[in-house]
Amino acid sequence: MKNSWILDKNHLSYWLRQLRKDRELIGPLRRYNHDIVFRTVEEIHEIALDCPASLPSPKEFLFPQYERMLRAGDLSSGRRVQDLRTERPRVIFGVRACDVSAVMLLDRFFLDNSKDPYYDSRRRNTLFVSVVCNNPDPTCFCAGLQTGPYLERGFDIQLTDLGDRYFVQADSREGIRTISATGFLFNRPKKSDYDDQYEVFLSAKAHFQKIISLDGPRQAILLGRVHDEFWQGVTDRCFECGGCVYECPLCTCFTVTDRSYEDGTERIRLWDTCLFKGFTRMAGGVLPNENRILRTKRWYYHKLIHYPDLLGSFGCVGCGRCTITCPGKIDMATIATKIKGLSLNGDLG
């Protein structure tokens, strides 16, 4: 297989230091009572690759929570509106297969039919170096969705941990170019390396206690077997906290607002969520989605039914962040399991 290499683990920090020369290095670090978050890496030895799911997802590097879009200074003097796009080159090291799958879908959402310029300029300058999950968390369910624990294609660079070395693959032009730039660190893989990598893939997949697939729930909904009583039960447990939306690597709703300062106005965009009733508020106080069940259903329908129709995949990559976050226990994994389990006993309701 071409575009595969072996990297001795002892050389990893050296390689990262080379990458850091012309890109900002961002990686998973343990902070705040042992949570894993993605931050700019100061000390390379602090990178924590052991626990899979970081909280929050690295979507904030492509689609930040608070993004300054435009700035209008004193326009009367003929000055133009400033475009505040950033294009700092970055490498995000240590993302997982689920997050990379999410980025592939986000690319299609933000860049097909009308390019979102802010996402575009960040995406073009970001390199993702992902790491295969040897020990998926109990909350992960990427295996059933084929978004993990490893990817066959579509990544920039993917590392598989083989114990004392990494099996390195590159599947994009930028990935290949990056490896060749430090080619002296990498060796050709031997046959045993391929076998070892395959072993790791198999054992990672075997870790999943249950395979949650979203096809079953989708079918159940399309066949009309999931009635409103079920969704009302889900709605009763929804806090309208927005945690699932802010954590989900595929939720992309935002709002745009103007902030005025002494020397000008900035137009910014902020993460938003369709779970709030004010999301669709129209002038005059019209609230089309006042009834909470409409909003709860929308979140699930969008991910299970509409996303596949519009973009070809489920709007869920099985990362399990909503499971960790939701205080009401109505996350995607739980609901998918409920729908599947109950639909075996006939109609739900």
Added chain:
Amino acid sequence: MKAPRKKKSGGNIYLPFPGRVEKIFKKTGDVNLYRVQMTKPVSYSPGQFFMVSLWGVGEVPISIASLQERKDTIEFCIRKAGFVTGAIHSLKEGETLWLRGPYGNGFSTDSVLGRDVVVVAGGIGIVPLRPIIQWFIKKRTDVKSVTLLYGSRTPDDVVFTDEVEEWRKGGIKVVVTVDRGRSGWTGNVGLVTTLWHEARINYKESVAFICGPEIMIRAAMQDLFFFGMPDESIVTTLEAHMKCGIGKCGHCYASEKYVCTDGPVFTFKEIKEFALLEGYNT
């Protein structure tokens, strides 16, 4: 070894361009018509909309209210309904609006060639229909008959009272009605959906354009469908809360359709299939 810095590619869709407010016409108590001189030539068609903003206030979608005559002029008819529209209403002639667009799918004018047309407008819903009415007048010989049923709440709320005569002269049969009359009003009193007999057309081969309050759109669509009009020939334009206009922010989204990119013009067939109006929920 240096990672190439990818240059900014292409324009920024979110960057608005300025438009000077050339003239303001006061139409009713809370509705003004703004004739705007755009600083760059832009082509637009009936049914589309622009995202209009004022710095420090906000941005809202506003329907195009006129048929394009010149490359750089456009008319917007805006009702003072909220924070941003309120700020627009306090603009004076010569001041600037910021525009992005045009967005949306627009009315398909091919579908009306050689057919009867009935236009149903309720209240401020006449505004997005005005460009297509002007198109009908311009291309009068390309369509058969055009009837406009125009309803408002009271005589003072009729937005284009002054243009109705012009439209009649242009060959459009205009029937104006109000929900509540007052002394001196000699026109119709009653809901616009009671005036179907005025249209006198062959429903099976006609096309309808409807815009107004949601409850009126639903009633009108259902009536016309009942009369035998095929659901692809019943066309409406919907409004929604929008922040981007290009199908990214999610505010105007309802069951697979984005009002800003798949609409705002939809056929009754799409409305039913995708449950875009209340009453047709999934």
Added chain:
Amino acid sequence: MTNSIHEIADARVLFVIGSNTMEQHPMIGMQMRDAVDRGVTLIVADPRRTQIADFAHIHLRHRSGTDVALLMSIMNVIINEGLVDVDFVRRRTENFDSFEEKLRRYPPQLVEEITGVKAGDIRRVARIYAMEKRSMIYYAMGITQHVTGVDNVRACANLVMLTGHIGLPMSGINPLRGQNNVQGACDMGALPNVYSGYQTVTNPRARRKFQRVWGKRLPQRAGLTVMDMMDRAYEGKLKAMYVMGENPLLSDPDLEHVKEAAGRLDFLVVQDIFQNETTAYADVVLPAAAFAEKDGTYTNTERRVQLIRKAVEPQGEARADWEIICDLSTRMGYEMSYRGTYEIMEEIALLTPSYGGTLHYRLEEGFGLQWPCTSREHPGTPYLHRRAFAKGLGTFITIEYLPPDEPPDEEYPFLLTTGRLYFLYHTGTMCRRTVVLNREEPECFVEINPEDAESLSIRNKSLVEISSRRGSVKVRTLITRRTPKGTIFIPFHFREVAVNLLTNPAVDPVAKIPEYKVCAVRIKPLTRQKTRKRKAPKVDLEDLRIT
């Protein structure tokens, strides 16, 4: 709270009175919801049908202000049906006999007339609460913001002592504190009558201890409460005020009186993070740092002291509150300086027995410590009063039911109760500046029961004028069955509908807490209302009971 939050998971009965838990304490509310799913019995007592009442097994809708009668009646049933924990009463309490005398005056049938709750329901609740050992009581402002607020809490205390549901895990009397550090502020003696740890200023031993450590003579009498301060300012006897992180010009009752009082001060200093109604009256505004801009600790409702760390630098000239106070104090001649908040905690630990061991280094890992934590080795205390009460034996306090200060009458026939919403917090200094939160509730509204709306010919979302003896406001209606007939509800977050213009400044004689929950108002429709005959009844989905 006498107990801890996580005990909800193992309780058997939850009795929630005067708390809109799901909306105001959502994490605790959700634990209660989970518990109900697993079979725990939930009893809610609240005149309004709040979100938590939606999934309660029993919802007692008593009239606002009748909590004492309701609780006394519950205790009456417990005594009459022999459900008293006789052993506990004998070993750990006093004054039972005269208390029992009083209880005889509150049989369920009589109380049914006072409260509007059926006698049968009172009996049911009494039996359920008393018979199950792991029963917990939760309360909040719904019972404290009355002229009988202290008596309401005493009634709860009497109830737990009567049934022996105290001093054990999964029991107790658990107030749900609101602001994230109101417990901490009270613990530190930010009250006119106590030093830290509730050591009273009138106690000579406590006073001497503090005098020795602080090196200054201290006042021998308690100071003024907030309500007293406003009254004195109004009378011209109070000349200056220093307000920190509070917005009395929107949150105090009887706002016209408060505005006048603030105007009569010679000097007003306000320390806050943003401008608000109170800074508008200030002579000096001291910008303070917000929560993410300073170090320190918060103490939550279950007495848990937790460390907070600075995450961003303060903006502009803003400084942490403690830095401002130290600076001011030093300039006034009393040297106060600390190298960091950990040094302040050391001083607290020295002077406050219950905080004896909550030093910052112990709070770095894990989730903090629950006081009393008397020494550096003490692991913290999950529940209180295991062996004895703070003063030894618990006393049954004899209380009487007293009606609210200003009940509805002929002239002002409706009862106004105020409260909070989910998405907004208090006077909105922070949340009404946040795009998404403000968008959820941009406008104020008044909840009116459909029967009242019908009788006054008021339509939904129409403007009405609500007036009391003290002022009036104009607000839009929201017709819902959540609020009972004869009562209306207005949230107090909105400066454009400052509902405290209407509220009654009458206070509880002991705690001086104003009666925000009851005052008399009248309603006047403002727009021409046509009661149109509707074809099909509009179903308010909120009213459907979900099984």
